[in-house]
Each structure stands twice: as C-alpha cells, then as structure tokens.
Amino acid sequence: MLENIKEFASEFFVTGDPLIYGADVSIVLATLGIVFVLTYFKKWGWLWRNWITTVDHKKIGIMYILAAIVMLFRGGVDAVMMRTQLAFPDLNFLEPEHYNQIFTTHGVVMIFFMAMPLMFGLFNIVVPLQIGARDVAFPYLNSLSFWLFFAGAMLFNLSFVIGGSPDAGWLAYPPLSGSQFNPGVGQNFYIWGIQISGIGSLASGINFIVTILKMRAPGMTMMKMPMFTWSVFAASTTIIFAFPILTITLLLLFMDRFFGAHFFTLDGGGNPMMYINLIWMWGHPEVYIVVLPAFGVFSETVATFARKRLFGYASMVFAMVIISIISFFTWAHHFFTMGSGANVNAFFAVTTMIIAIPTGVKIFNWLFTMYKGRITFPTPMMWTIAFIPAFVVGGMTGVMLSVAPADFQFHNSYFLIAHFHQVLIGGVVFGYFAGLYYWWPKMFGFKLNEYLGKWAFWLWNIGFYVCFMPQYLVGLDGMTRRISVFSDPNWVGLNVVSTIGAYIMGLAFLFQVAQIGYSIFRHEKDTTGDIWDARTLEWSMPSPAPEYNFAVIPQVHGRDEWWEEKERRRRGEKPWQLGPIEPIHMPKNSAIPAIMAICWFVLGFGLVFHWLWMAIPGLIGVFICLYARSFSAHKAEYYIPVEEIERTEATLRGGAV
Amino acid sequence: MAQSPAHGSDHHDHHAAGHHDPQDIKLLGFWIFLVTDVILFSTLFATFIVLRNNTNGFEGGADLFNMTGVIAETFLLLTSSFTSGLAVLAMHQNKVKPMIIWLVITGLLGAGFLALELTEFVELVHEGATLQTSAFWSAFFTLVGTHGVHVTIGIGWMISIIIQIVRRGLNADTKGKVTVFSLYWHFLDAVWIFLLSIVYLMEVM
Ligand code: HEM
Ligand SMILES: [Cu+2]
Numbered sequence: 001m002l003e004n005i006k007e008f009a010s011e012f013f014v015t016g017d018p019l020i021y022g023a024d025v026s027i028v029l030a031t032l033g034i035v036f037v038l039t040y041f042k043k044w045g046w047l048w049r050n051w052i053t054t055v056d057h058k059k060i061g062i063m064y065i066l067a068a069i070v071m072l073f074r075g076g077v078d079a080v081m082m083r084t085q086l087a088f089p090d091l092n093f094l095e096p097e098h099y100n101q102i103f104t105t106h107g108v109v110m111i112f113f114m115a116m117p118l119m120f121g122l123f124n125i126v127v128p129l130q131i132g133a134r135d136v137a138f139p140y141l142n143s144l145s146f147w148l149f150f151a152g153a154m155l156f157n158l159s160f161v162i163g164g165s166p167d168a169g170w171l172a173y174p175p176l177s178g179s180q181f182n183p184g185v186g187q188n189f190y191i192w193g194i195q196i197s198g199i200g201s202l203a204s205g206i207n208f209i210v211t212i213l214k215m216r217a218p219g220m221t222m223m224k225m226p227m228f229t230w231s232v233f234a235a236s237t238t239i240i241f242a243f244p245i246l247t248i249t250l251l252l253l254f255m256d257r258f259f260g261a262h263f264f265t266l267d268g269g270g271n272p273m274m275y276i277n278l279i280w281m282w283g284h285p286e287v288y289i290v291v292l293p294a295f296g297v298f299s300e301t302v303a304t305f306a307r308k309r310l311f312g313y314a315s316m317v318f319a320m321v322i323i324s325i326i327s328f329f330t331w332a333h334h335f336f337t338m339g340s341g342a343n344v345n346a347f348f349a350v351t352t353m354i355i356a357i358p359t360g361v362k363i364f365n366w367l368f369t370m371y372k373g374r375i376t377f378p379t380p381m382m383w384t385i386a387f388i389p390a391f392v393v394g395g396m397t398g399v400m401l402s403v404a405p406a407d408f409q410f411h412n413s414y415f416l417i418a419h420f421h422q423v424l425i426g427g428v429v430f431g432y433f434a435g436l437y438y439w440w441p442k443m444f445g446f447k448l449n450e451y452l453g454k455w456a457f458w459l460w461n462i463g464f465y466v467c468f469m470p471q472y473l474v475g476l477d478g479m480t481r482r483i484s485v486f487s488d489p490n491w492v493g494l495n496v497v498s499t500i501g502a503y504i505m506g507l508a509f510l511f512q513v514a515q516i517g518y519s520i521f522r523h524e525k526d527t528t529g530d531i532w533d534a535r536t537l538e539w540s541m542p543s544p545a546p547e548y549n550f551a552v553i554p555q556v557h558g559r560d561e562w563w564e565e566k567e568r569r570r571r572g573e574k575p576w577q578l579g580p581i582e583p584i585h586m587p588k589n590s591a592i593p594a595i596m597a598i599c600w601f602v603l604g605f606g607l608v609f610h611w612l613w614m615a616i617p618g619l620i621g622v623f624i625c626l627y628a629r630s631f632s633a634h635k636a637e638y639y640i641p642v643e644e645i646e647r648t649e650a651t652l653r654g655g656a657v
Numbered sequence: 658m659a660q661s662p663a664h665g666s667d668h669h670d671h672h673a674a675g676h677h678d679p680q681d682i683k684l685l686g687f688w689i690f691l692v693t694d695v696i697l698f699s700t701l702f703a704t705f706i707v708l709r710n711n712t713n714g715f716e717g718g719a720d721l722f723n724m725t726g727v728i729a730e731t732f733l734l735l736t737s738s739f740t741s742g743l744a745v746l747a748m749h750q751n752k753v754k755p756m757i758i759w760l761v762i763t764g765l766l767g768a769g770f771l772a773l774e775l776t777e778f779v780e781l782v783h784e785g786a787t788l789q790t791s792a793f794w795s796a797f798f799t800l801v802g803t804h805g806v807h808v809t810i811g812i813g814w815m816i817s818i819i820i821q822i823v824r825r826g827l828n829a830d831t832k833g834k835v836t837v838f839s840l841y842w843h844f845l846d847a848v849w850i851f852l853l854s855i856v857y858l859m860e861v862m
C-alpha cells in the first residue's frame with residue numbers, strides 16, 4: 001500500500017530538480033502566508049464579498065491586471081533562465097528537457113496569461129467609463145470570463161509542480177505534441193489550461209461587442225466613440241472570429257491524445273500540417289488582437305498629452321477595421337517553408353505586406369497629433385514615444401520576413417525571435433504599460449510614483465534593445481531558435497550582450513514592483529478625477545469611480561466630449577444639463593462564476609490525468625451551475641435608491657454634482 | 658456602422674441610458690454567440706473536407722452510411738424546428754399551454770433524433786468504424802458528434818425553460834428565453850442541413 005502511494009507520488013509530483021523543489025517550497029509558503037494574513041486580519045468575508053463574487057467591471061478589471069502582473073513575473077523568470085543558459089557556449093544550467101519546458105511555458109504564459117488578461121483588464125476598467133455606461137452588457141458573464149481565465153491559468157501553472165510541464169512549444173505542433181512522442185500529461189495541461197481560459201476570452205469578446213453596440217451614452221454615435229473603445233471593438237470582433245478556431249483546434253488535438261483519433265497523427269491518415277494551418281488561422285489574428293488595444297491606448301495618450309484632438313480619426317478607425325480583416329488572410333506566412341507552392345506563398349506574402357500599410361497610417365496619425373502640440377512627458381507618454389521606434393523596426397523586420405524566399409533563411413532563426421519580441425514587447429507590452437500608468441489614477445485614486453517609473457522606463461528600454469538587437473545579428477548568422485546549447489565561438493559576444501539585456505529588463509520589472517509598492521503608501525492623490533486634464537468621459541467622474549459609475553448619464557455631442565465640456569465651462573457657457581438622479585438598476589453579486597470555474601478546473605484536471613471519476617463530476621458541476629444561474633438570474637438585480645446616490649456623490653465630489 | 662442604432666440624440670427625455678432594453682441586449686448577445694458557433698462548425702467542416710479522403714485503407718462513408726436512418730433523422734429534426742416555431746407563435750399569442758405542448762413535442766422529436774443518431778453510431782462501431790479507425794472516421798464522429806452534443810444541450814436547456822415557465826408564467830424574461838432557445842434550435846437545424854449535404858450526400862453520391 002505504502003509502496004503504491006510512494007510510486008504514485010513520484011509520478012504525480014515533479015521531482016528531481018532543485019529549482020522545482022525551491023518552487024514547491026515557495027508556493028507552499030506563499031499560500032500559507034496568504035491564508036494567515038487573511039485569517040489574522042479577518043479578511044475572508046471582505047475577499048468573498050468585494051472580489052470573488054463581484055460583478056463590477058472595475059473590480060474584475062483590477063483582478064485581471066493583478067493576475068497578469070503575477071504571470072508577467074512567472075514568464076519573466078522563465079525568460080531570464082533561458083537567457084542564462086544561453087549566455088555562454090555549452091552551459092549546463094538547464095537540462096535540454098527542462099529548457100524545452102521553459103520556452104514552452106514562457107510563450108504560453110506571456111500570451112495567454114499575461115497579455116490577454118492585461119488586455120481584458122484594461123477593457124474592463126476603461127470601456128464602460130469611456131462610453132458612459134454603468135457596466136458591461138453582461139456583468140455576470142464578465143465575472144465568469146475572469147474566473148474561467150483564472151482557472152485555466154491555475155491549471156496550466158500547476159503543471160510545473162504536478163505531472164510535468166508541456167514541452168512542445170507555445171503552439172504545440174503535432175506530431176511532437178501528440179501522444180506518440182509526448183505520452184506524459186504536460187500537453188494535456190496545455191490543452192485544458194488554454195481551452196478553459198479561451199472560453200472565457202470568447203465570452204469577453206461577445207460581451208464587449210454588445211456593450212459597445214448597445215450601451216453607449218445617448219448622442220455617442222459610433223464615429224464619436226473614443227479611439228480606445230474603437231480598438232476594443234476591433235479586437236473583440238477579431239476574437240469572436242478567431243477564438244472558435246482555437247477551441248476546435250485544441251479539441252481535435254485532445255481527441256487525438258485522449259481517444260486515439262487520427263486528426264494530426266502520422267499514421268491512420270492524419271495530417272499534422274492541418275493543425276499548423278488551423279493554429280495559425282487563430283494565431284495570426286491573435287497577435288493583432290493583442291496589439292490593436294495597444295494602438296487604442298496610444299491614441300488616447302497621444303491626444304491627452306499633446307493637448308490636441310487625435311489626428312485623422314476616421315482613417316484610424318478605417319485602419320483598425322482593415323487590420324482586423326486582413327489579419328485573417330496572412331496566416332500561412334508562418335510556414336512559407338511548408339511547401340505549399342509559389343502561388344500560395346506569393347499570396348500570403350502580399351497580404352502580409354499589405355498589413356504594414358494601415359499600420360503605417362496609424363503611426364503617421366500619432367506623429368501628426370503630436371506635431372505642434374504642447375507635449376508633456378509623464379510616464380504614460382514616455383511609453384508612447386518609446387513605442388514608435390520600437391514598432392517601426394519590428395514592423396520593418398516583419399516585412400523582411402514576409403518576403404517568402406528570404407524567409408527560407410530567416411525562418412525559425414533568432415531573427416524571427418527578435419522580430420516578434422520587438423512587436424510584442426515594443427508594441428503590446430509598452431502599450432499596456434502606457435495604459436496602466438495612464439488609467440491607474442482612475443482605478444485607485446492616486447498616481448504611481450513618477451521617479452521610480454522613469455527608472456523602470458529607461459531600464460526597460462535599454463534592456464530591450466540590448467537584448468534583442470544582437471539577436472537579429474546572431475539570427476542572420478544562422479543561430480536557430482529553440483536550441484538549449486550552442487558551441488559556435490562566433491556567437492558568444494552577441495549572446496552575452498543579449499543576456500545582459502534580459503537581466504536589465506528583469507531589473508526594470510523589479511523597479512515597477514517597487515514603484516507600485518512605494519506608491520501605495522506615498523502618492524499624489526487624484527482629487528479632481530481628471531489628473532491628466534484629459535479628454536474622454538471616464539475623466540468626468542471622481543477617481544475611483546463609484547460602483548454605479550455615472551450618477552446621471554451625460555448627453556454626448558461630439559468626440560472628446562469631456563474636453564469640449566471643459567472648454568464650454570472655460571468660456572463661461574452653461575455646463576452639462578444633467579437630468580435628475582434616478583434609482584439605478586444594478587446586478588447583484590454572484591458566487592456562481594467562481595464555483596463554475598472550480599468545476600471547470602476539476603473537469604480539466606480529471607481529463608489531464610484521464611481520471612473520469614474526477615472529470616465527470618466536474619462536468620456535472622458545470623451544468624448544475626448553468627441551471628442554477630438560469631433559475632436565479634431574474635432575481636439577481638436591485639436598485640440603488642436616489643438618496644444613497646446623492647450621499648455617495650456628495651462625499652466623492654465634496655458637494656458639487 | 659456610422660450611426661448609433663441604440664438611441665438617437667433626440668431622446669432627451671429618456672436620458673437614463675441605464676434603461677437599455679435587457680431583452681434586446683440579450684438577443685444581440687445571442688446572435689453574436691451564434692456567429693461564434695458558426696465559426697466553430699466551419700472549422701470542423703473544413704477539417705472534415707481536408708481529411709475526407711484519408712480513409713487509411715478502411716471503408717469510407719459511402720460504404721457504411723445507412724441513408725434510411727439519416728433521412729429519418731433529418732425528418733425528425735426538421736419537424737422539430739417547425740414545432741419550435743409553432744411554440745413561439747403560441748407564445749406571442751400568450752397561449753401558455755399550447756406553447757408548452759409544442760415545446761415538449763419539439764423536445765421529443767429532438768430526443769428521437771438523438772436516439773437514431775446514437776443507433777447509427779453504434780452500428781458503425783459494430784462495422785469497425787471508430788474514432789481510431791482513420792482520419793476520415795475521426796473527423797466524421799467529431800463533426801456529427803459535436804452537432805449531437807449541441808442538440809443534447811438544447812434539450813436540457815429547453816427542459817429548464819419549461820420548468821421556469823410553469824413556475825413563473827410568461828413574462829418579458831421567460832419570453833426572451835423561449836425566443837433565444839428557438840433561435841438556437843433553428844440554427845442546429847441549419848447546421849444539420851450542411852451536415853446532410855456535405856457529410857452524407859456528397860459521400861454517397
Ligand atoms: C507590419 C507588421 C508585421 C509583419 C509584416 C509581420 C510578419 C511576420 C512574419 C512573416 C512572421 C513569420 C516568420 C517566420 O516564421 O519565419 C512573423 C512571425 C511572428 N510575428 Fe509578426 N509581423 C508583423 C507584426 C506583428 C505583430 C504586431 C505581432 C504581435 C503583436 C507579431 C507577432 C509575431 C509572432 C509572435 C511571430 C512568431 C511566432 C512563432 O513562430 O512562434 N508580428 N511575423
Ligand atoms: Cu503572423
């Protein structure tokens with residue numbers, strides 16, 4: 001008996017690596033620490049009422065962002081470990097197997113569990129406030145999306161200590177990811193971690209489309225929407241078309257692994273290239289899903305800090321719509337080397353190059369917005385400025401890669417790695433940082449410390465170029481991606497430099513953590529609700545916004561309505577005519593989303609280990625939750641009475657409404 | 658896309674934009690969900706089409722499909738779509754009882770469809786065609802099975818709606834549920850037409 005348990009445990013838990021034992025210990029300690037703090041300060045009820053069961057988009061947004069920062073840390077540790085291994089030739093810091101796992105989890109964590117939640121966090125915090133709405137269209141579904149993301153992320157990260165991590169790359173190409181070459185449970189964690197959180201992303205896409213189409217304040221036509229909201233609309237539309245493809249692709253891979261089906265196997269008539277087509281039909285749109293909202297952020301910050309209205313509004317909208325459409329027609333540029341023939345490659349090379357045009361249009365629009373503006377440079381604007389050269393270089397190397405014959409040389413070399421990090425860090429991460437710094441006062445009512453923020457900014461930027469510029473060169477020189485050791489003496493210098501850059505970025509991240517920690521205790525308060533003297537509706541209300549957002553929904557007349565309103569007031573004209581306060585209809589908190597996410601987790605975990613006794617109850621739990629919601633949804637609403645709103649507004653605004 | 662469909666600026670009186678019609682919002686949300694489901698099935702169809710000739714030396718659909726059963730399934734599902742339409746008609750006339758009866762008939766027809774489909778699957782397995790046999794059969798079972806799972810979920814969903822109507826009667830909320838459900842059911846019907854033509858008919862022709 002004891003023997004059996006021992007044997008089970010040695011397979012169930014990942015053993016044998018000191019790094020992992022270290023992680024085990026720190027996970028247990030961190031968990032105990034959290035439990036202790038919550039119990040000692042009697043915070044369990046607070047956690048449950050204010051966060052776990054909340055359906056308030058602002059709080060859900062904060063939870064997304066918090067989770068994303070933690071995941072940025074995990075993905076960052078992976079990155080630094082990889083760069084350490086590759087700093088010098090023939091190092092033995094990571095075993096090859098371990099290296100494979102780390103580059104896989106690094107990619108997955110960064111895209112699915114860092115970029116996506118950071119993006120949804122910004123969507124949640126900003127969109128309803130920007131369009132003059134009280135919440136998203138489906139607040140309950142919104143909470144469910146978050147908890148599904150969370151359950152998926154937990155499941156995926158668990159593979160680190162239980163069962164073993166996936167190791168077939170961030171897109172898990174078969175046949176390597178099939179059961180023939182990958183019989184362990186790692187790939188199952190990959191499938192279910194992503195599948196569960198992907199369902200949440202799909203639901204969020206639907207939610208934000210409906211929110212934007214149906215919940216805008218009166219007078220705000222589509223062409224009067226703030227540009228960030230437009231970018232959310234474009235990204236969400238791309239999500240609803242792209243994510244179902246991912247759902248099916250993962251389902252089919254699961255069928256292969258679990259039931260022995262033959263979609264992507266080498267025998268039985270399967271076709272692995274089908275997987276690679278499908279995953280990129282989702283994957284290329286995905287990179288634009290994450291970058292479009294970053295473009296949206298820049299459009300807001302540029303206008304605010306140049307104190308001018310955004311140049312070329314209509315062309316911005318047009319460019320975004322075009323990008324989201326064309327992004328569905330470029331996928332094959334990820335495998336020009338597959339051998340589809342010259343005509344197919346030519347088609348995809350051209351569509352890929354075409355995407356650079358609307359992107360260029362946007363860059364010029366931002367530059368023209370800044371032209372002759374009275375620009376100030378607080379941290380959100382610094383990130384915006386830094387984005388432009390980074391993305392121009394990233395885009396240009398992208399166009400180089402899109403030249404199909406040349407790509408036979410660049411493909412899967414460090415040149416490619418440098419390209420996509422340049423666009424993903426320089427575009428997406430810089431963009432979300434800009435957004436985070438910009439809207440932080442709106443979320444929490446105070447500004448982040450600028451001094452530490454500038455340190456973080458410069459370290460990030462220097463580290464970024466020091467890390468990735470050498471990779472272009474070493475890639476051109478023939479160093480391929482996904483190797484765990486190299487021996488060529490000519491590559492040593494460039495690799496050392498690159499590793500130094502990675503460490504500088506790690507240091508920059510620590511500065512950001514310090515910045516947040518410091519600012520919680522000593523900060524400049526946002527007393528006006530409009531700390532940047534900005535232009536759009538979210539700045540017309542106190543920071544942080546009350547739970548119902550707008551006591552009275554404003555009537556919108558033009559773009560940049562809040563700026564126009566301030567101008568009107570400066571000219572001494574009559575301010576906004578807001579109607580009387582009326583009782584506000586609000587959704588009640590609900591425990592079902594978190595419980596349903598736990599059921600999904602149980603289902604996923606059971607399927608990972610082929611334990612039907614666990615998976616089936618999980619599935620039943622999911623359906624019970626669906627039923628419970630269906631029967632109780634009509635009771636899940638209440639009204640905030642007028643007196644309470646008046647009281648809240650009076651305290652928040654010091655009397656003046 | 659250039660104008661606001663939700664509310665023009667002339668609506669000064671109903672400034673409280675908190676009063677968007679919740680049924681309207683749910684209906685739009687459901688339409689968009691259906692779009693995602695269309696993509697879901699399209700991906701499966703595409704996979705089936707790519708893999709349809711990969712029979713791995715085993716018999717394909719033309720040899721093993723039992724078309725009488727498939728025609729009967731089609732008949733049941735199409736009829737159920739019609740009866741779900743009748744349920745919605747009855748609902749619009751506020752006739753609760755006929756509406757529930759039509760819904761129950763819809764559910765029974767759906768269950769009949771499922772029973773036939775399962776029989777078909779069992780027969781195929783007896784002939785040796787399983788998920789593991791070849792890429793063709795993997796794609797077949799996954800595509801047709803996904804549709805079957807949708808039908809099953811639809812029936813469970815409908816039962817919950819009937820119970821709620823019996824308890825709470827017809828109101829804006831329960832009416833909205835019936836409307837959305839019938840949309841879903843018609844959608845499954847449309848998917849079946851594609852299944853019938855692309856999977857079954859094209860295979861046996
Ligand atoms: C002007 C715009 C862009 C062009 C022309 C472009 C072109 C390309 C091409 C041709 C490849 C494939 C190269 C190969 O595998 O050999 C590629 C890879 C990649 N690109 Fe881009 N790209 C552009 C923008 C972006 C953006 C905005 C992102 C993300 C935000 C991005 C993320 C990626 C990623 C993640 C990969 C590689 C994934 C992998 O193989 O694992 N790209 N790009
Ligand atoms: Cu691409």
